[in-house]
Amino acid sequence: MKDQFSPEKSKELQVQEVILHLTQDITLPENTVDQLITGSADQVITGIVVTFMPTQHVIEQAIQQGANLIIAHESPFYNHHSATDWLATDPVYTYKRNMIDQAGIAIFRCHDIIHRYNPDGITEGLIFDLGWNTYVSQRTSETDVVTFPEETTVRAVAQQLKEHLGLEYVRIAGGPETVCRRAAVLVGFRGNGHVTIPLVQNKHIDLIIAGEGFEWETPEYIRDAMQQGTSKALIMVGHAESEAPGMKLLADRLAAAFPAVEVSFVQERPVFEVI
Known part of the structure; x- marks a missing residue:
């Protein structure tokens, strides 16, 4: 069986290759939330950002770094199943979605996958x-x-x-x-x-x-x-605070697996403040 995190090299690495790498030897549930939410599977990767939550800040950082693939644990659109019909006229959603589309960013949800690694x-x-x-x-x-x-x-x-x-x-x-x-x-x-x-x-x-x-x-x-x-x-501890380290570890492993592209982990600051 191929090592889950074995190194791979590609001069023109495509999104679908990274997805296949993440999902190898993983059986996902029928109702999995893991999917390519934006972008296309065949687009060539210019850089990868790994994060817990693909927030406005994280997307801006990806654009600044020239990365066009974001691998995120949670959805960018404020619900577990990434549904957007209920947000069609919402200004926060439309601003964020337009920025993603204009920058040509692919967002892949890696939620069920990483929880099914052994160990989790x-x-x-x-x-x-x-x-x-x-x-x-x-x-x-x-x-x-x-x-x-x-x-x-x-x-x-x-x-x-x-x-x-x-x-x-x-x-x-x-x-x-x-x-x-x-x-x-x-x-x-x-x-x-x-x-x-x-x-x-x-x-x-x-x-x-x-x-x-x-x-x-x-x-x-x-x-x-x-x-x-x-x-x-x-x-x-907090939801994001407990799960972000796992995505950071995934970023390190992807950097080793795909040395031809830049892989970085983008940490978001805590969403709540104590006053």
């Missing part, structure tokens, strides 16, 4: 950025369980997250001085109760580290557990 490419990127590779004691399709070398506190883990991911803040439920040894790391929107609560129950997890989730599920479970005298905690 998004979780792997987050663990790599945190320097926790050697701490992974168990891995499933939805989470990495990490066992810290020694007991630590939620406050200390939160500080690590902020430092390594360049964050101004994270949100904590359960108390910053809660002692933890085993944590479950869940990226993106995997912080909901049906995923997290069984981990606490069955995997003897002290701390849940998640991107985001419904606030009336896992946070409330943690609150009740603490009220009952059970020391558990939750750190919500």
Whole structure:
């Protein structure tokens, strides 16, 4: 079987070649959201930008760099399935879409694909950025369980997250001085109760580290557990903040796989500010 990230060279690399590279040995669901949203499969690539969210800023950066392929984890058009009929007369959408089309930018959605790599490419990127590779004691399709070398506190883990991911803040439920040894790391929107609560129950997890989730599920479970005298905690990092490292790792691998074109990762600043 061909290595998932084996080097390939092409003087005139086309969009479809990169898509084939990303999807090799991957079986996607019938309702996958991964698709070429703009541009054409046969256009020659002048540069590749990899990002979490293809925002206005990211598109402007791609144009400035002379890149005409953006590989993004999320949709550019404000909904999971990239539908645009409901936005046809919206000025924000039309401005953005016209800029994309006029610049001849192809946008490929790499959402389901990277989550189906083994290990999950998004979780792997987050663990790599945190320097926790050697701490992974168990891995499933939805989470990495990490066992810290020694007991630590939620406050200390939160500080690590902020430092390594360049964050101004994270949100904590359960108390910053809660002692933890085993944590479950869940990226993106995997912080909901049906995923997290069984981990606490069955995997003897002290701390849940998640991107985001419904606030009336896992946070409330943690609150009740603490009220009952059970020391558990939750750190919500943010959806983009938890998943961007995985796309950064993908950019590094694509740069190695396609050395004939410039590949760069464009980081967007956090969408929320604390005031």
